[in-house]
Amino acid sequence: MSQGDEAGRLVRPFTLTGGRTRPSRADFTLITTVTAVDPPPERAARPQPEHARILRLSARPVAVAELAAHLDLPVSVVVIMLCDLLEAGLITARPPRSVSGAADLDLLQKVRDGLGRI
Amino acid sequence: MAGSEPTAGAVAAPDTVKILIAGGFGVGKTTMVGSVSEIAPLRTEEPLTVAGLEIDDLKGIEEKRSTTVALDFGRITIGDDLVLYLFGTPGQQRFWFMWNDLAVGALGAVVLVDVRRPESSFAAIDFFESRRIPFVVAVNGFHGEHPYPAEEIRASLALPEGVPVLLCDARERESCRDVLIALIDRVIADVTLGSGPAR
Secondary structure (H helix, E strand, O other): OOOOOHHHHHHHHHHOOOOOOOOOOOOOOOOOEEEEOOOOOOOOOOOOHHHHHHHHHOOOOEEHHHHHHHHOOOHHHHHHHHHHHHHOOOEEEEOOOOOOOHHHHHHHHHHHHHHHOO | OOOOOOOOOOOOOOEEEEEEEEEOOOOOHHHHHHHHOOOOOEEEEEEHHHHOOOOOOOOOOOOHHHOEEEEEEEEEEEEOOEEEEEEEOOOOHHHHHHHHHHHOOOOEEEEEEEOOOHHHHHHHHHHHHHOOOOEEEEEEOEOOEOOOOHHHHHHHHOOOOOOOEEEEOOOOHHHHHHHHHHHHHHHHHHHHOOOOOOO
């Protein structure tokens, strides 16, 4: 966020969300990946400009935190818009992989091997 | 959730996992993220008036309207179907209410320690210990120098048995990679022992 326009930025993001400050769903974590549905549903209304930006950025799968960084918007604001898009059937969302037990050892080994290659 | 079925012509979304890089303010968290990330670290900023909605007490935050909590993060693509994210946690204690959200679902954490002021990382150690989130301690040497051996630092931090202590240089990719591998080994050991990362 550039200096000097903080006050403006605090007002503006919530004009993008119809004044709502809470997501209607808790589905979106920082590393939930979202993907634009292609082609979009036939009866979908024309998206608002910020929604359209999200759809362009999510033509390939992208994490919520990355979207927020690219849009230069708070995660909390992006999540609210993602809820709208999800409800409109314009995106799909994939939750993060949870790791809780021995069944996940393969995944952990994969991460370890991957780190060994960097 | 709308499900994970790939839509026609789309690329399947990968699995995602995350590791937290924690420690006191200015200890080198973002430097470490940048050293191993395949992209320049990205930043999101949350206005505190949004992030702190559930916080009643904002005493001590004089510039409420312009206060933001910055979150720096990076990415390591493990494969077509798996991506690891690294999140640097906010250093200032007053922003720790964000940590609970950050910690949910994390594989584990690296607690960076500055030998010149180790006390600035005490709170991070307490945080992960109390939540039983696997972590390793990585001592970031000033200019890459390490005046104290790892065992001495372990003693001064009063670390629980089994928590690895590594000497590292947050500016060096290989050094940071080795810290992350040590963390994954720790997580694998936990899972193998059946205790699992508690949430």
